[in-house]
Amino acid sequence: MKYRPLRNFRFMREHRWSSDHLSDYIDHELEVVERERFEAHISVCPECHRLLATLRRTLESLRDLGGTTAPSVADGVLRRFREQG
Amino acid sequence: MRPVSAETEMVLVDKARSGDRLAFEELIRRSAEQLYAVVLRFVADDDEAREVTQDAFLRAWRSIGSFEGRSRFFTWLYRIAINEAKRRAEKHAMAGQPESLDAKGIPDAPDWSEAPQARFEQAELRDALEVAVRSLPLTYRAPIILCDIEGLSTSEAAAAMELSEPAFKSRLHRARLSVRASLDHYFLEQER
Numbered sequence: 694m695k696y697r698p699l700r701n702f703r704f705m706r707e708h709r710w711s712s713d714h715l716s717d718y719i720d721h722e723l724e725v726v727e728r729e730r731f732e733a734h735i736s737v738c739p740e741c742h743r744l745l746a747t748l749r750r751t752l753e754s755l756r757d758l759g760g761t762t763a764p765s766v767a768d769g770v771l772r773r774f775r776e777q778g
Numbered sequence: 779m780r781p782v783s784a785e786t787e788m789v790l791v792d793k794a795r796s797g798d799r800l801a802f803e804e805l806i807r808r809s810a811e812q813l814y815a816v817v818l819r820f821v822a823d824d825d826e827a828r829e830v831t832q833d834a835f836l837r838a839w840r841s842i843g844s845f846e847g848r849s850r851f852f853t854w855l856y857r858i859a860i861n862e863a864k865r866r867a868e869k870h871a872m873a874g875q876p877e878s879l880d881a882k883g884i885p886d887a888p889d890w891s892e893a894p895q896a897r898f899e900q901a902e903l904r905d906a907l908e909v910a911v912r913s914l915p916l917t918y919r920a921p922i923i924l925c926d927i928e929g930l931s932t933s934e935a936a937a938a939m940e941l942s943e944p945a946f947k948s949r950l951h952r953a954r955l956s957v958r959a960s961l962d963h964y965f966l967e968q969e970r
Contacts, residue, residue, distance in 0.1 A: 716951040720932070744958075747965045751958040754907055755926040760815025763824070766831060767810035771803060773832045778799070778839050 707734040711741050715748055791851045795842050802842070806835055809852060813859055819923050820863035820916065822870075830866065834859035849937045853930070856938040860920055867916055903964055910960035914953055921950035922957060 711734040717723050718731050735741050793801035810831060817834070818827040837858050838845075845854055911922055924935035936946035 713951075716947065716954055722932075722947075747962065748954060748958050750965065751907075751954065751961055752926055754903055754961075755911075755922065755957070756929070758904065758907060758927050760812070760927075761818055763811060763814055763828075766814040766828060767807050769828055770806050770810045770832050770835050774799075774803065774806060774835060774839065778802075778836055 704738075708738060708741065711735065711738070712744070715741075715745055718745070719749060719752065787851050788847070791842070791845070791847065794839075795845065802839055805851065809855065810835070812852075813855060816856065816923060816928060817859050817863060819911065819927070820860065820919065821866060826866065830859060830862050833862050837862070850934065853934050853938045856924065856930075857940065860938065864916055903961070906961055906964055907957070910957045913960070914956060918949055918953040918956065921946060922953045925950055926954070 707730070711731050714723060714727070714731055718728065723731060735745060787805070790801045790805050794805060813834060814827055814831045817830045818824065821827050821830055834855060838855055845851070911919060911927075914922065920939055921935060924930045924938055925932065930938065932943055932947060932950070935950075936943045939946060941949070
């Protein structure tokens with residue numbers, strides 16, 4: 694296979710740029726041109742493709758974590774507020 | 779999820795600013811549980827989370843006159859609570875105590891003794907996530923908690939952390955990558 698340094702350089706440049714903009718892509722914060730640039734790289738880079746998929750899964754799971762309920766917390770705050778506030 | 783609608787919150791805050799204690803008590807009733815849930819991810823355990831939540835409300839009451847309403851009240855409250863949690867984390871670090879990396883404060887540990895495999899895996903992922911988030915330094919943990927768990931917008935969360943939006947986004951991205959990396963073994967198993 695023929696070695697193509699320019700092609701490799703371009704790929705690595707796009708790889709770095711796409712890795713830096715994964716969150717922006719997921720959060721819909723890229724301009725149309727940037728979005729197309731990102732998607733062009735993702736379509737040829739299995740590593741970034743997997744990173745995007747697993748990052749999305751991570752964020753979905755984080756959203757599902759939710760918080761701990763502790764109904765008596767407000768009572769404690771009110772008590773201290775009445776004593777010291 | 780927001781504890782109070784913007785309009786009601788504004789009315790209550792205005793009243794509280796003019797010294798109406800009952801209005802502030804209403805803000806406490808509506809926001810305390812939500813704030814506690816956030817704080818619990820920053821500190822060691824339930825007791826400390828309750829103390830930080832109480833301290834945050836007391837500080838908020840004492841300085842509510844300086845609250846200019848440029849952000850939501852709850853965003854301002856987050857900022858006070860995060861700063862209080864940071865102060866405590868620094869105190870623990872100076873005393874040689876680790877910064878809440880143990881599983882003690884991790885909420886709702888599920889009982890999977892008789893659960894099917896899918897539930898076990900989900901519970902396993904949830905626990906792994908909690909540990910991954912808790913393992914982050916506080917400055918990286920906060921963006922994840924505020925944006926990805928609590929659902930604040932980037933600008934609200936950046937305001938709560940007193941950061942510019944670009945600086946906040948950069949931290950959030952690095953924090954997300956770190957949490958994802960901690961779960962990679964789990965994803966690899968799923969892909970097999």
